[in-house]
Amino acid sequence: MPTEEKTPFDRRYIYIVLFVLISIPLLYPLNLPIPISPMSQDVWDATVALSPGDIVVHSFDFGPSTLPENEPQCSSHLFHCRELGLRVVAVAFWAAGGPLAHDIISEIYGEGYENTAAYGTEIVYIGYIPGAEVGMQTFGDSTWDAKGTDHYGTSLPDLALMQEVRSVADVTLWAEWTSGTPGEQQVIQFIQGRHQGENTDWPLVRGEHLLPIVAGSTAVSVPGMMPFYSAGQLVGILNGLAGAGEYEKLVNDVYPQYPYEQGPGLDAQSVAHILVILFVVIGNITWAISKSGGGKSS
Amino acid sequence: MIPPNIGQLPPELDLFAAIFGVFATIFIYSFLWKENPLSRAVEHLFVGLAAVFTLAFMYDAALSQAVWGTNRLAEGNFIWIIPILLSLMYFFFFSKKYFFLYRYPVSIVAGVMAGMMICGMIQSNFLAQIQATVELPLVGAGVWEGWPPAGLNSIIMIIGIITALTFFFFTWEHTGALGISTRIGRYFLMATFGSAYGGTVMARMSLFIGRLRFLYETSYQDWFWAWYLVPIAAIIVILVALWDRSKG
Amino acid sequence: MSLVVKRYIPLAITFIMGFIMVIATYFLAPGTPARDATALLTATVDVLVVTAGAIGLVALLRHHLMNINKRGRFWQYSTITIIAVIIYLIIGLYGVATHEQRYMYASELFSWVYSNIYVHMDMTIFSLLAFFIASAAYRAFRLRSLEASVLLIVGSLMLLGRAPIGGVIWEGFPAIAEWLLTVPNAAGNRAITIGIAIGAISLAIRQLLGVERGYLGPER
Amino acid sequence: MxxxxxxxxxxxxxxxxxxxxxxxxxxxxxxxxxVPKIRKIAGLEAIEEAVGRATEMGRPITYTTGLGGIRDQYYYQTVAGLNILGHTAELAAKYGAKLLYFPYDPTIMPMAHEVMEQGYIRAGKQEAFNPENIIYLGGDQFPWAFGVLGTTYREQSAANIHMGPFWAESLILAEAGFYTGAIQVMGTANYHQIHFFVVASDYALIGEELMAAGAYLSKDxxxxxxxxxxxxxxxxxxxxxxxxxxxxxxxxxxxxxxxxx
Structure with missing residues (x-):
């Protein structure tokens, strides 16, 4: 059992090696090539399949602690949506996501976007909707009832875009940026599941028109998302930092003005993964030696 | 919920935030070496802030529901006083005699959540999963082409799902055919856990990479760089650790 | 009598609420007044538990004040907690006092402390996991038994497949990782998911019927 | 219609x-x-061993129910965790070990108080129950986790039992036990965290086993x-x-x- 064992190789050495070796590629990037995974490609395909003017909901359901992973995912996708001429309704079901989303949207649509003409026609930011899954359910049933005003205090019925988005049936794609609960599962349960078949533009999944959901998540949650992905409830997934880097690369290939920034981070990932494998190998070797040593390990 | 800013904060506060960030980061990392006075101080500070943050979070959520929501107290719908009064029953936590009164708000919440959960579970965790399994392709055009063929994947999945599910049988002995099935199921569960663990490493590493980038790349008006402070913080950690050890 | 008030009425309330929610989901059409009325029930949840945040705060203060009072272990650090609570609470209450809608978050300083002080500690503690995940893998991924070996091999293949370097070493690694995620992982997760659904429902039934020996259940 | x-x-x-x-x-x-027989669930049998070991060593037991409250759709795991808390409290009272409980969501504090006290009453040692052993550490994920980590370390607890819904803090808690050499029994039905418990703890309850615990332990x-x-x-x-x-x-x-x- 792990806790009983006296490790001959102190955990602190593992920590130090990790700290030092991960710092290196951040300071001196290695520029390794990036293959695109099918899950990220699916997100791209689902987005380019829409026609200009279609409505996309961006749901910012993460806190500051997972910004390194979620931020490049949603920024690159939001940028892509803007370039394709899609109209965006942004919401946040995490209290901490409220101010974060404002910052991220400002980066893409420009500082002070809430005072421009585009606001209310091309983009609306509703802000934090309290109540977690309950809030989601209400938003899906009737967008105006979930929250009276947008993030900046304007009443929702006064916004031209929100006149067209009365319930989730008017939405053509849901982009879920999440790092926990409420997240993709709650959207599937309380929005997609409740509204199946309400819009015939939605893709047909197992005989029902389902609201297409693309998700970007921390790599932790992705294995748990796989049943929903293979069941068609999720159309595509951006998997952690790698997914973000891949999407940035896809966007960067078509729109060179979009900065592709995850290179050094992904190099550091590679180093980290190799290190962990090395640790596992060393662990097994020392364990085998101590075992053959005849009861030395106490 | 977060209203527009009132007033402006002086920009120098950003400098303070960066300095605090570096010290807090290094002090917390010092825990990895050994629990020490600095990590302990950060821990106590953090717990204090968190308790207030939780209160603010719950208070603001309740306020936006009960008072400022559509057709709520602010618009003269006084029935919303009832849940507020019910919630006050929680305060009997501090009374020995009327302690049980907390059960009233809790019983409503637990009932509502149980009902919501049952429906959600059946729909998305039970039915949708069965549906997806039923529709795994076994025959048809292209199903047995390529490598690995989709048909083979389907067969592996069906075997995996069924055997792993038998692992969760509680009231039948795991012997005979059921025993074989649960054994195979355990291997599938182990593969699930292994792949989940391996897939998680990336997420955890990116958090650390994010922190390192904060230490290496943060600057304030181009004259102060966060990494200037890293050695200072490290020296403080070492000094305090020595002091702590000398104290015994 | 007292047992009725203490146990059976709350139990009955729980049962009725659960029943209403299930009926509403299946039989009350969305948009009808009856459905909207049940939706209001879910909206009260946040309101019903609001004072719990305050009792948590009081319990925390009491714990640390007692520690200081009796000069318990590390009592000096208890003062840090108490000072943090008092200062942050004052900032929050200032927001309540000055903002028209009485939100705590409304104080700019309150959200500033959150997004500039709090977040640094939050992210750093989260990132400790990078170290822990490496050392846990070092300790636990051993070729101890056949089952442990499955864990080890699948885990290592995933490690190689999920980082860009895996594809550079051999282009098959990402494909293997993808396959592991979409086939065996999905199969195991689906079984766990179905099991959880049934387990949760059977727990909910025990709870709604009051046979579970929890906080509302019968005394034995 | x-x-x-x-x-x-x-x-x-x-x-x-x-x-x-x-x-x-x-x-x-x-x-x-x-009345059917239930198959053995190793993780639940291990609780008694863990409590016994803590008693022998004269060090406390750490117990949490994860990030569970009653106002989320994961509350069923919290209820399961509280049931096992009652059982653990009964054992701790019987053996005379110190049991520390760290609630996360303040909404469950009264319930935890009651469940623990009932456990002590069942063991016939109501006077040994000390409400001060329920330590609130703020209702936010990482302050709470760091608080548990630090307290576990300072108290040198000999047994860590974590039952309920867990998110990213699962591995922090598991590592805390490794630092103090504690025996660890953990269970969760959050399938994105189960693997951490399987890898890093001595005994893990997987998914549905957690929900079955109440029935298993009660023998009702x-x-x-x-x-x-x-x-x-x-x-x-x-x-x-x-x-x-x-x-x-x-x-x-x-x-x-x-x-x-």
Whole structure:
């Protein structure tokens, strides 16, 4: 059992090696090539399949602690949506996501976007909707009832875009940026599941028109998302930092003005993964030696 | 919920935030070496802030529901006083005699959540999963082409799902055919856990990479760089650790 | 009598609420007044538990004040907690006092402390996991038994497949990782998911019927 | 005008089947006609060992129910965790070990208080129950986790028991036990965290095993009956999947059409 064992190789050495070796590629990037995974490609395909003017909901359901992973995912996708001429309704079901989303949207649509003409026609930011899954359910049933005003205090019925988005049936794609609960599962349960078949533009999944959901998540949650992905409830997934880097690369290939920034981070990932494998190998070797040593390990 | 800013904060506060960030980061990392006075101080500070943050979070959520929501107290719908009064029953936590009164708000919440959960579970965790399994392709055009063929994947999945599910049988002995099935199921569960663990490493590493980038790349008006402070913080950690050890 | 008030009425309330929610989901059409009325029930949840945040705060203060009072272990650090609570609470209450809608978050300083002080500690503690995940893998991924070996091999293949370097070493690694995620992982997760659904429902039934020996259940 | 809301017909049918199976089995067991035996769950047996070890070493037991409250859809795991807390408290009282409980969501503090106290009463040692051993550390994920980590370290706890819904803090808690050499028993039904518990703890409860714990520990025929019914529900799920796969392969879509209703 792990806790009983006296490790001959102190955990602190593992920590130090990790700290030092991960710092290196951040300071001196290695520029390794990036293959695109099918899950990220699916997100791209689902987005380019829409026609200009279609409505996309961006749901910012993460806190500051997972910004390194979620931020490049949603920024690159939001940028892509803007370039394709899609109209965006942004919401946040995490209290901490409220101010974060404002910052991220400002980066893409420009500082002070809430005072421009585009606001209310091309983009609306509703802000934090309290109540977690309950809030989601209400938003899906009737967008105006979930929250009276947008993030900046304007009443929702006064916004031209929100006149067209009365319930989730008017939405053509849901982009879920999440790092926990409420997240993709709650959207599937309380929005997609409740509204199946309400819009015939939605893709047909197992005989029902389902609201297409693309998700970007921390790599932790992705294995748990796989049943929903293979069941068609999720159309595509951006998997952690790698997914973000891949999407940035896809966007960067078509729109060179979009900065592709995850290179050094992904190099550091590679180093980290190799290190962990090395640790596992060393662990097994020392364990085998101590075992053959005849009861030395106490 | 977060209203527009009132007033402006002086920009120098950003400098303070960066300095605090570096010290807090290094002090917390010092825990990895050994629990020490600095990590302990950060821990106590953090717990204090968190308790207030939780209160603010719950208070603001309740306020936006009960008072400022559509057709709520602010618009003269006084029935919303009832849940507020019910919630006050929680305060009997501090009374020995009327302690049980907390059960009233809790019983409503637990009932509502149980009902919501049952429906959600059946729909998305039970039915949708069965549906997806039923529709795994076994025959048809292209199903047995390529490598690995989709048909083979389907067969592996069906075997995996069924055997792993038998692992969760509680009231039948795991012997005979059921025993074989649960054994195979355990291997599938182990593969699930292994792949989940391996897939998680990336997420955890990116958090650390994010922190390192904060230490290496943060600057304030181009004259102060966060990494200037890293050695200072490290020296403080070492000094305090020595002091702590000398104290015994 | 007292047992009725203490146990059976709350139990009955729980049962009725659960029943209403299930009926509403299946039989009350969305948009009808009856459905909207049940939706209001879910909206009260946040309101019903609001004072719990305050009792948590009081319990925390009491714990640390007692520690200081009796000069318990590390009592000096208890003062840090108490000072943090008092200062942050004052900032929050200032927001309540000055903002028209009485939100705590409304104080700019309150959200500033959150997004500039709090977040640094939050992210750093989260990132400790990078170290822990490496050392846990070092300790636990051993070729101890056949089952442990499955864990080890699948885990290592995933490690190689999920980082860009895996594809550079051999282009098959990402494909293997993808396959592991979409086939065996999905199969195991689906079984766990179905099991959880049934387990949760059977727990909910025990709870709604009051046979579970929890906080509302019968005394034995 | 539909009787059952659109898109939920199959879901309702499934609910009726599952409920019927669980309730029938529950009442059969309650009547005493047939009370099934439960298979051994190692993780739950290990709790007694852990408590015993902590007593021997004269060091405390750390217990948490994860990030569970009653106002989220994961509350069923919290309830399961509280049931095991009651059992652990009873054992701790019996042996005379110190049990520290760290609630996360303040909404469950009164419940935890009551469940723990009931455990001490069952062991006949009500006077040994000290409410000060319920330590609130703020209701936010990482302050709470760091608080538990630090406190576990300072108290040098000899047994760590974590049962309930866990998120990213799961591995922090598991590592805390490694630092103090504690025996660790952990369980969760959050499938994105189970693997951490399986890898890093001594005994792990996987998914449904957590929810079955209350029935397992109580040895109450009624509760065991509900587990028996749940087994039949799983059997039904397997049967539907097998029949469905065969029908789909034979190009008969009746079942698929029904499930999509």
């Amino acid at each position: 539909n009787f059952i809301n659109e898109g939920l017909v199959a879901s309702f049918a499934m609910l009726v089947i599952v409920l019927a199976e669980i309730l029938i089995a529950l009442f059969i067991a309650r009547g005493g006609t047939h 025929p009624t509760q065991i009956g509900s587990l028996w019914g749940a087994d039949f529900s799983k059997l039904t799920a397997i049967a539907i999947m097998l029949i469905g796969v065969i029908l789909t392969a034979a190009n008969v879509t009746a079942l698929n059409d029904f499930l999509a209703l």
